[in-house]
Amino acid sequence: MSHRFRPTCLALALGLLLGAPALHAAEPAPAPVAAASGKAPLPLDDLRTFAEVMDRIKAAYVEPVSDKTLLENAIKGMLSNLDPHSAYLEPEAFAELQESTSGEFGGLGIEVGMEDGFVKVVSPIDDTPASKAGIQPGDLIVKIDGQPTKGLSMMEAVDKMRGKAGSKIELTLVRDGGRPFDLTLTRAVIKVRSVKSQMLEDGYGYLRISQFQVNTGEEVGKALTKLRQDNGNKKLRGLVMDLRNNPGGVLQAAVEVTDHFLKSGLIVYTEGRLANSELRFNADPADASEGVPLVVLINGGSASASEIVAGALQDHKRAVLMGTDSFGKGSVQTVLPLNNDRALKLTTALYFTPNGRSIQAQGIVPDIEVARAKLTREQDSEGIKEADLQGHLGNGNGGADRPSKAAQAARAERPQDDDYQLSQALNLLKGLSVTRGN
Structure with a gap:
């Protein structure tokens, strides 16, 4: 990926998690006042009205109210009426947000x-x-x-x-x-352990990303290496990436994860009014996934950074998206630290998939829609097979007998056995493997 545009002050968030990672910025962004230069002066009449309302409240409200309380409430009101993701962060909330991307928090x-x-x-x-x-x-x-x-x-x-x-x-x-x-x-x-992986069957891997933290890109790289080792150091025949109920997180992590599966091209770009809110991220030639056939699972809980990954892989036709429509959160928030241990979390840009799609309030539509369903397994009442009969002929090609009791042997539980969407993703990968001769 191109490192010319490392977003030290941009990250993605969706609403406010109860202690979960949302938005993190290492540096303050430039004050947006500069962007508004040349516009009309402040409306003095409206400011006089604001001051008058404040005076009336202080004089007539049933209980005494301090200037500090009234001003902080006014600031909160200004931000809360912009959009659902902009907010005024008091010291405690700002401190929690700064710590949240480490993956450990209370709530x-x-x-x-x-x-x-x-x-x-x-x-x-x-x-x-x-x-x-x-x-x-x-x-x-x-x-x-x-x-x-x-x-x-x-x-x-x-x-x-x-x-x-x-x-x-x-x-x-x-x-x-x-x-x-x-x-x-x-x-x-x-x-929160943001990345988990395991083998579903011989040759087929499963990669679960629960949210995008600062180190998620690195963890995905390690998981891909581990899956290859678990497959006898052979290239996988297929991989399922599970982004269901992944609420998003850090933008850079989403870019790094996507870059593991692409050799070239645009991953995502952002557009806003501030100069540093217009960013473009491109893939590096290295492909940690070795071009493995890929199915990505999404649903209505897949938001923000998850949608960046899904949208980029879909636009590049690198993966088949399966599941249900994603959440549709396509805006970027910037943390603007203030000088009193407080901060503004302000929506400053929209992000777009490589093909120029804004998924704001629309979401990503999967290539194959598969709704959530409950799997119930029927008992196999196969009865008697030829191999069960006494004196049956052997297989002329030297193959081993397969009597009915073999089909009834106990089998260890696998994730796909109770997850309909995951089982469908695995079946699709198997079909692709057959048709491609892998």
Whole structure:
């Protein structure tokens, strides 16, 4: 990839995670005031109105309110009405955001957004209290510890769900328009392992990316090497990359992961008003995946950085995308540190796939739509085979007998046995292997 455009101040985020990685910036971005130079002066009448409202509140509100509280609330209001991803970060939230991309944080392990005034689950994170409790993408959180979330800002709702590891919290959820139900969860220190891999069958590997942290690109490279070793140091016949319920994360990590599967060409580009928000990322000639046939799984919980990877591989026809439409978060946030341990998280650009597609509010459409389904395996009642008959003839080519009891032998559980979308991805790879003569 081209390193001329390393985005030290840009990263992708989706809403606010409950302690999960969102947006991280190593350096402050230039103040956007410069971009607005030459425009109309500040509206003095509106500023006078603002000052008058502030004075009236201080004089007449039922309880005393400090200037600091009123000004911070005004700042929060300015940002909350721009878009769902811009926010004013107070010292605690800013510190958590700076630490979040290390992959260890406190909370429940869910990525959230807002819909119709309610907190909506974008994605639970693997192996966290939220995923273990069965929380699913699309669930609406209508109450937190019995208090309605309607009317709360996302930051307020997130603050209510934060807490010490080991403390309990009750969430009231609504799923698919059904009746509300309660779940009691125990907050925990979340340690996210962003990359997992294993062999599904001989020659076929599985690569799960749960979110994009700073070191995810490096971890994917190691996983590809390990899969090759597990395959007897032979090239894989096929690979499934699982991006389902991956809420995104760091832009650079998404670029590095994609670069492992491409030899050339554009990966992603961004466009915005600031000079340093217009970036282009290109692939290096090296191909760590060795051109292995690739199926990428996505769903409605695949967002932001996940959509960058999926969109680039789809545009380059490097992978077959399978599953359901992705979330559709195509904007870039910049962290603008302030001088008092606070920061602005501001939407500054849109990103585009290599073919110029903006997936904002649309998402990535898979090449093959496969909805989530539950697999139930029927008992094999094959009866008697020729090889079971006494005195049967042997195979003229010297092949071993295959009696019926062999088909009923116990088999170790595999991920694809209970995952319909994954089993379909594996079947597609097998079909490609057959037709290509691999």
